[in-house]
Amino acid sequence: MNSLSSIRAFAVDGDGVLYRGNEPLPGLADFFAFLHQHAVPVTLVTNNATQTQQSFSDKLARFGVTLPPDAIITASIATAEYLQKQFPPGTRMFAIGNGVRHALEAAGFTLAERDVAAVVVGMDTSLTYAHLRTATVHINNGAAFIGTNPDKSFPFEGGLAPGNGAILAALAAATGVEPFIVGKPYPPMFELALQKMGVDAAHAAMVGDRLETDILGGKNAGMRTIAVLSGVTSAAMLAERDIRPDRVFDGLEDLLTALRETRK
Ligand SMILES: [Mg+2]
Incomplete structure (x- = not known):
């Protein structure tokens, strides 16, 4: 069960796993070189x-890693791909956040202020009260309420800043409607990663540093889960939580050492 040898594909989180901010973490280039050498599919989730x-893709290239854009699943891309399965091309949507607006347009949807079938909400540092009011009216009128990701806050130089989860919470409070969320720990993002890698969940691993998103979501998707302690979770925190990854490593270097043992 805990063996790495049957893992045929890896979905990996970015911050705290591959890099920390703008610094690559130890073992990054070697880890990807090993996966490429053994033709093991990998996606950044x-x-x-x-x-x-x-x-x-450009950021990883600066760290000596080649990963094509198609192997990178952001919450905005996953949301647009998910909505393509739910709505026909050209469907009118009201969207908050430039990242998801760009992804929806590229996916063939029409961004609109009125007569919309869905309200799609992603992180927006230029959010205004008017955006929240328009979204509230559409959700109350029956538009689908979709969120890219549930992260309530994220670190910045001055401390913690409100994240997309905080924007979703404002709209949920105003409407009494809970959003459907695409990003980790919810299933659509993991399903998209498995689809892109062409493997079933039982033969894929999710590698992440955050227990409540990467590890919980990976487990719920039926994947093997590998926690690394190079990000937000310490060994002491891990011991206190009831979210148990299949394997734990200090970081990519140790994971790579263990992987090499299985492929000798
Ligand atoms: Mg992370």
């Missing part, structure tokens, strides 16, 4: 809804 796939 991030709840970030503001950056493009290309910007993550």
Whole structure:
């Protein structure tokens, strides 16, 4: 059960796993070189809804890692792909957040202020009261209420800043309607990663640093889960929680050492 040898594909989180901010974490380039060498599919699965796939690909390239944009699943891209399964092309949607607006347009939807079938909400640092009011009216009129990711806050230089989860909470409070959320820990994002990698959940692992998103979501999706302690979760925190990953490593270097043992 806890063996790494049957894992045929890896979905990996970004911050706290591959890099911390703008610094690569130890073992990053070697980890990807190993996966490429053994033809193991890998996707980057991030709840970030503001950056493009290309910007993550460029960032990894600066760290010596080649990962094409198509192998990068942001919360905005996953939301647009999910909505393509629910609504026909051209469907009118009211969207908050430039990241998800860009993704919806690229997916063939029509951004609109009126007569919309869905309200789609992603992180927006230019959010205004008028945006919240328009979204509230549409949700009350029966438009689907979709969120890219549930993160309530995120760190910035001055402390913690409100995240997309806080925007969703404002709309949920105003309407009494809870959003359908695409990002981790909810299933659509993991399903998209498995689909892109062409493997079933039982033969794929989710590697992440955050228990309540990466690990819980991976478990719920039926994947193997690997926690690394190079991000937000310490060994002491892990011991206190009832979310149990299948394996725990200090970071990518240790995971890679263990992987090499299985492929000798
Ligand atoms: Mg992380």
